[in-house]
Amino acid sequence: METLKRLKVIFEPELKKEIKKVAKEVTLEAGEVIVDIGQTIHSIPLIISGSIKVSRLDDDGKEILLYYVNSHESCAMTFTCCMEQRPSEIRAVAENQVTFLAIPVEYMDRWMMKYVTWKNFIMGTITSRFNELLRTIDLIAFQKLDERLKHYLEQKAITTNSKLLNLSHEEIANDLATSRVVISRLLKKLENDGLLLLYRNQIKLLSAFKVKID
DNA sequence: ACATTAAGTGATT
DNA sequence: AATCACTTAATGT
Numbered sequence: 386m387e388t389l390k391r392l393k394v395i396f397e398p399e400l401k402k403e404i405k406k407v408a409k410e411v412t413l414e415a416g417e418v419i420v421d422i423g424q425t426i427h428s429i430p431l432i433i434s435g436s437i438k439v440s441r442l443d444d445d446g447k448e449i450l451l452y453y454v455n456s457h458e459s460c461a462m463t464f465t466c467c468m469e470q471r472p473s474e475i476r477a478v479a480e481n482q483v484t485f486l487a488i489p490v491e492y493m494d495r496w497m498m499k500y501v502t503w504k505n506f507i508m509g510t511i512t513s514r515f516n517e518l519l520r521t522i523d524l525i526a527f528q529k530l531d532e533r534l535k536h537y538l539e540q541k542a543i544t545t546n547s548k549l550l551n552l553s554h555e556e557i558a559n560d561l562a563t564s565r566v567v568i569s570r571l572l573k574k575l576e577n578d579g580l581l582l583l584y585r586n587q588i589k590l591l592s593a594f595k596v597k598i599d
Numbered sequence: 600a601c602a603t604t605a606a607g608t609g610a611t612t
Numbered sequence: 613a614a615t616c617a618c619t620t621a622a623t624g625t
Contacts, residue, residue, distance in 0.1 A: 528613070530613070553604090553605065553606085554605070554606065555604095555605075555606095563613075563614080564613085564614060564615070565605090565606085566606095566607090566608090566613095566614075566615075566616090567613060567614065567615095569605090569606055569607060569608090570607085570608085570613095572606095573606090573607075573608095583606085584622095585604095585605060585606075585621080585622055585623080586605075586622095
């Protein structure tokens with residue numbers, strides 16, 4: 386399985402062998418649901434290419450974006466759900482065409498004990514996700530929607546690997562759980578600041594907008 | 600040409 | 613920052 390080589394994680398050879406043995410390679414098209422709220426997860430994904438959008442539903446059943454899982458990453462929420470075999474709190478949808486290795490949950494525990502690199506990998510993705518969520522909580526608490534928007538655009542550029550984003554203001558507003566009018570105003574400000582250009586259903590990030598792609 | 604949908608803006612809470 | 617009300621611009625039929 387050459388796909389494993391493309392992961393930048395450094396797993397020890399024995400672990401790689403085990404992964405090859407038990408993992409199933411799955412490819413999904415954009416929009417396909419991987420897990421929905423209430424479902425129980427039986428395997429954890431190691432993303433080879435593409436990305437997954439992870440969201441939860443608020444009280445009114447509206448979708449609110451939590452984060453994207455990109456290439457070479459895995460989803461922190463699935464770990465916690467898997468451990469206890471509890472129903473998923475989140476919904477995961479393929480953002481674009483995505484291929485990942487599905488690893489059955491029972492190996493999670495076993496490998497944690499057996500392989501340091503696996504433990505480090507799991508802990509690493511949980512910590513970085515936790516820190517990111519902490520940051521967005523801060524931004525929400527201090528009502529810094531403009532910074533959340535910038536972060537959102539940056540993530541979007543990373544997942545699509547393009548500075549040309551095909552998004553309407555309304556979609557952004559839905560993802561950030563706010564109103565379209567607010568997004569339009571903030572985007573206009575960013576445009577005036579020379580960070581981006583606005584078109585209909587399209588946003589072009591300029592070089593002044595620091596994103597490390599290409 | 601007309602209807603529909605996306606985006607821009609002032610005023611108000 | 614959210615909502616309302618309204619305008620303007622772009623796009624589809």
